[in-house]
Amino acid sequence: MKICNICPRHCRVDRKNESGFCGEKEEIRIAKVIDNFMWEEPCFTTKKGVVAIFFSGCNLKCSYCQNHEISSGGVGEIYSTENFISLLKEKEKTADYFDFITPSHFTSAILKALEKYTPKVPIIWNSSAYESVEELKKLDKYISVYLLDFKYADNNLGARLSHVKNYFEIAQKVVEFCAKKADVFKGEYMQSGLIIRHLVLPGEVKNSLAVLDFLKKNHSNRHLSLMSQFTPTLKSPIKRKLTALEYKIVAKHFLDNFEKGYLQDFDSASDAFIPKFN
Numbered sequence: 001m002k003i004c005n006i007c008p009r010h011c012r013v014d015r016k017n018e019s020g021f022c023g024e025k026e027e028i029r030i031a032k033v034i035d036n037f038m039w040e041e042p043c044f045t046t047k048k049g050v051v052a053i054f055f056s057g058c059n060l061k062c063s064y065c066q067n068h069e070i071s072s073g074g075v076g077e078i079y080s081t082e083n084f085i086s087l088l089k090e091k092e093k094t095a096d097y098f099d100f101i102t103p104s105h106f107t108s109a110i111l112k113a114l115e116k117y118t119p120k121v122p123i124i125w126n127s128s129a130y131e132s133v134e135e136l137k138k139l140d141k142y143i144s145v146y147l148l149d150f151k152y153a154d155n156n157l158g159a160r161l162s163h164v165k166n167y168f169e170i171a172q173k174v175v176e177f178c179a180k181k182a183d184v185f186k187g188e189y190m191q192s193g194l195i196i197r198h199l200v201l202p203g204e205v206k207n208s209l210a211v212l213d214f215l216k217k218n219h220s221n222r223h224l225s226l227m228s229q230f231t232p233t234l235k236s237p238i239k240r241k242l243t244a245l246e247y248k249i250v251a252k253h254f255l256d257n258f259e260k261g262y263l264q265d266f267d268s269a270s271d272a273f274i275p276k277f278n
């Protein structure tokens with residue numbers, strides 16, 4: 001962490017004293033913990049459900065981010081390794097899963113905690129797929145489910161909306177690594193495996209079709225989760241919601257090409273899906 005290279009941004013800052021693009025120093029900072037978080041895929045919606053841990057900061061910081069307060073707004077509370085372990089111990093009593101949301105810039109600190117204490121319930125690694133395979137390899141034995149948001153097949157779009165020129169190449173490698181995790185279900189509930197999400201952005205149907213084409217070619221046997229929920233926030237450069245026609249085109253391509261997965265209802269674009277962080 002003296003020269004931070006733990007994600008593909010390669011900021012090379014000393015995170016003991018300063019932060020890089022993600023905006024975070026080396027200690028874990030958490031913006032919010034939500035018990036019984038009901039907004040993940042049905043295969044996680046057990047009675048006890050998911051404890052969602054929203055990590056502060058982000059190594060991608062998409063300009064249209066729905067959770068802007070946590071990715072760039074500086075909200076959150078620092079957790080020492082011991083405090084993070086205490087949180088896991090307390091929350092696992094009432095949960096069937098931990099959902100680590102946007103954790104990729106805290107891999108070192110999370111690994112340190114998980115080496116000392118491994119929770120008894122599966123951990124879901126809920127990320128943007130813009131991260132380091134080398135870091136994931138170190139964490140892999142502690143992670144049960146990879147829930148990856150595959151955002152762009154078009155690097156120009158990634159550059160315009162998420163300030164990265166190589167999103168597609170990085171995300172391909174990450175999905176390839178995570179696809180080594182076999183899908184295991186207990187009844188209808190996933191215990192380990194991979195789900196690849198894709199959020200359809202207004203005006204970017206072509207990108208969505210290209211993402212689906214890539215996934216069909218390389219990972220057609222995995223679960224896909226197509227999402228329609230984009231809601232513009234005040235700071236978003238995308239000022240409108242998805243149209244019914246845009247979603248219909250992408251959803252048809254999804255249904256024509258994939259056998260396993262989840263399709264969000266079109267009317268899911270509501271700010272009710274955005275947790276409040278204050």
Ligand code: SF4
Pocket residue numbers: 004005006007008009010011012013015019020021022023024058059104105106
């Ligand atoms: S984790 Fe943060 S500081 Fe480290 S390389 Fe990524 S964005 Fe930069």
